[in-house]
Amino acid sequence: MWIPTHQFGFRKAHYTIQQCHRLTNVINKALDDKHYCSAVFLDVSQAFDKVWHQGFLLKIKQTLPTGYFKLLQSYLQNRKFVTTYNNETSLPIPIPSVVPQRSILGPLLYTIYTNDIPQSNKTIISNFADDTAIFTTHPDPTIASAKLQDHLHSIENWTRKWRLKTKENKSNHITFTLRRGQCPPVYINQTVIPQAVTIKYLGLHFDKRLTWINHITTKRKQLEHKTREISWLTGKHSPLSL
Numbered sequence: 001m002w003i004p005t006h007q008f009g010f011r012k013a014h015y016t017i018q019q020c021h022r023l024t025n026v027i028n029k030a031l032d033d034k035h036y037c038s039a040v041f042l043d044v045s046q047a048f049d050k051v052w053h054q055g056f057l058l059k060i061k062q063t064l065p066t067g068y069f070k071l072l073q074s075y076l077q078n079r080k081f082v083t084t085y086n087n088e089t090s091l092p093i094p095i096p097s098v099v100p101q102r103s104i105l106g107p108l109l110y111t112i113y114t115n116d117i118p119q120s121n122k123t124i125i126s127n128f129a130d131d132t133a134i135f136t137t138h139p140d141p142t143i144a145s146a147k148l149q150d151h152l153h154s155i156e157n158w159t160r161k162w163r164l165k166t167k168e169n170k171s172n173h174i175t176f177t178l179r180r181g182q183c184p185p186v187y188i189n190q191t192v193i194p195q196a197v198t199i200k201y202l203g204l205h206f207d208k209r210l211t212w213i214n215h216i217t218t219k220r221k222q223l224e225h226k227t228r229e230i231s232w233l234t235g236k237h238s239p240l241s242l
Helices: 016-032 053-063 066-076 106-113 141-161 213-229
Strands: 036-042 124-128 131-138 172-176 198-201 204-207
Touching: 016 036, 016 124, 016 131, 016 172, 016 204, 036 141, 036 198, 053 066, 053 106, 131 141, 172 198, 204 213
Parallel strands: none
Antiparallel strands: 036 131, 036 172, 124 131, 198 204
């Protein structure tokens, strides 16, 4: 399958709101069952710039018809870049990785390259382009984090094999629960993923009890700021007449 079911980016009738509904349902069920929902939101470093051409072509050759392989091979290989400064231009330098950004094919190529990201029957994975979230629930917080950690180990090995990188310090680990305490910390690349009490994902601010207070407060401040920006046009001193 070219695009996995958990990938909602660049797909018809699959938008951020559908993915957020999907995650919210998982969290709400955990809260209703009085479980701990341990979740990690991974930050992939320079995702589109890290698509390794040789690795990508290997995947294409193994999964797609020969015609697609030859077409994409000619599209990606032998790309070079130069730098110009003060009317001096460098020699051409080969580009071993990257999918052309702002191109029609770029998002699709990235999605195909990452379609084999490890999955687990003990967790739920969510992708929207390079935004990745992994969830798991359990009555015992230690077991919840253990299941999540197993999945992170698989992703760690996968990113190393396909030359992708995660920003450990910009990723977040959050525990959704109505109970006291939180899930034990989890690691990736031998680095503790920072724990948070709120997280922003696909434009929504999720808090650990799913009250939406932080989201409403943030959006209200943004709305007030935008209102002030156009007050010259909508205020009582506006030159426009009603």
